[in-house]
Every structure is written in structure tokens, then in C-alpha cells.
Amino acid sequence: MLISGASVAGPALAFFLNRDGYEVSVVERAPELRDSGYAVDFRGEAFDVLEELGVLAEMRGHDTKMRGITLLDDKGVETGRLPAEVFAGELEVPKQELTRILHRITADDVTYVFDDSISALTQHEPGVAVEFERGTARGFDLVIGADGVYSKVRQLAFGPHADALRHLGLSGAGFSAPNHLGLERSGLLQQGSGAALYLFSSGAPDRLTVSFSFATASPALDRRSRDEQENAVRAAFAGFGGEAPRLLEAMSEADDFYFSSTCQVHLDHWSCGRIALVGDAGYCAAPTSGMGTSQALIGARTLARELASADGDHLAAFTAYEQELRPYVTGNQAAGRQAATMFGGHADLANSGPGSRRPPQHAHAAPQRPAQRVL
Structure with a gap:
């Protein structure tokens, strides 16, 4: 079996499949294990998955122990505070620690191929013929896309990204800067009309993680130059x-600047023949949901469990996987849409379109997290 993507869902799925007797390969387009990303958090059933992976105690040792968030208005005047749990969930760890641990527990039993990517998929009765950008073409019984929002597997097997992605009316820039405020395991959230600035310090006390989020009508800025993106943030x-003016100046000096728009992935089906999707590739709920990592882990375990119990019938396994997980995903996506509006997203964009529904009025009265924190 081939899995595309070595972030969270891919290695977690590889662990469970290997345990159940599958021979697993993982291909990752990055040249090495990714050490980017800021913090991810775990909620609910994800703790059971971490326990089954045998890493829960180790994860607790990397807890960022965030203390809380100070709320500010657009002029920088304090208006209140939020407890750390609103942003950090029940447990929050640096993402690079999670990916490092998942890779370590699978590296001896799973074949990892870095610096390569799938370029073509051709399904036939015995399996899937896979062509790679660099490596030799091979055949696999099954192919699983665990390669994120802009999944190459989804693009090749299900159609263009535009058919699956729904923009939530929110875009933003992220980078790190010196911790001139002396924040220690705490953060500031400054909100104005259609925009929000979030900054925090957790694992590295000398650094601030900065996120500027603001309302946009489309993800078009994702394809623009850095200068154009920075100008849009300043506007x-x-x-x-x-702190906004000072951090806007620091943005231009940042060597880890990134820009991304917040979106969800909506598909009628998460499988196509011998190809299936897991995690953000199939059903991203958006970072605003606060559930991306938990959803990836739970999805990986669910898919592996159904494959193990289907006695070789991959179609039955894929159907059972989707039937079990889709209600959970639907709820997370509803929460992600509502939370996006609290960081500048447009309500009409965040709650409209095929397959969407408005979240219940009681859902997530407080914002879950800044839109760009874990992209």
C-alpha cells in the first residue's frame, strides 16, 4: 500500500496498517521530515488514538502549557481574557514534535521516500499503477492520499482543487519575531472590523509567533508575490x-513569512476505486475549527480499522470508514465555518455553498484559534 504524505495522518495510518500486517510505503514531496508548523492540539477521542499509538505520555511531556490569552480592541486597549483551553484544547504540543515522534515509531517498519511526489495514477483490477516525479513507476494494491489541503492524490483521482475547496472568506500571514513583549506561554488577540492579530510565545521564550488574519473574497492572494501579500496585510x-504597527514592520524582515487562505475540503465521496483520502486531503475542517490534528488521527485509525475488518474488501472498508466518520467531520466543519467569521471571515462565504449548513447557535461562542496558526 502507498500513502502520500508524511505529516500526521499519513504516518499514523502507516503505523496502524503495519501493525495489521500491511506492507506500507510513504512518499513525501518535502526533501526531509518537516519541522515547520507552530502548535497542534488534541481533543476528545484523539487521546485514545495517541494511547493506541503508544505516544500519549511522550506527547504530554511536550505540552506548551499556555496560560491564557489577553483580548484587545483594534486600538490595543485590553477588553478581557480567554483561558488557554479555548485555543490550546486539552493538550497542545509543537507540531514538529508530533511529526518527529510519528516518524520515529514507524521508520523501522515503513518505507519512507522523501523528495518525491506522485505524478500519475492509473487504476486497474489488481491495483493502482503509480508514476512518480523522480522515482521508478510501481504498482500498489491501494493508494491513500494523506497529503493535505492541496492533495496531489485528490487532484489526480477526484478532480481539480477548485471542485473541492471552499474558501471561508479569510486569509492571513504568519511569521516569527523577537519577543519584545516578554510574553511567557501566553498570547494577545487583537480584533477589529474584519481583521484579527494574534501573537503568542510558548516553546521558544525569545520568539513571538505572529498571525495577521483578515477578510478576503477569494484565495487569489495565495498566488501573488510576497510584496503584494504584505501590502494586502498592511491595508x-x-x-x-x-502592537500592530511594530509587527507590520517586522513582517518584512521575517525569513519564515508565509501566506495562506483558510478553506475547507468538501467531497461527495472520500474514495474512488482503490484510492481513498484521509485527513485534510479528504475533509479539511479549516484551522479555525481547532480539530484538524484530532480529525487526522481519528480518521487514520478509523480507516485502518475498517480495512483490517473487511477481509480484503477495500470497497466495503472505504464505505464503512466514510459512514462512521462523516457525521464527526460535518460537525467539525460547521464549527470551523463559524469560527472563521470571528477572525474576519465573511459569514455569507463561510456558511454557504454546496453541502454547507449553518452551525447551531450555541456552537463555539468563543473563537477556537487564529486562522493561520497551524497552516
């Missing part, structure tokens, strides 16, 4: 006071 936060 969105032109009226902000407090």
Missing part, C-alpha cells in the same frame, strides 16, 4: 494601534 490593518 487590512492600517487602522490598528497597539
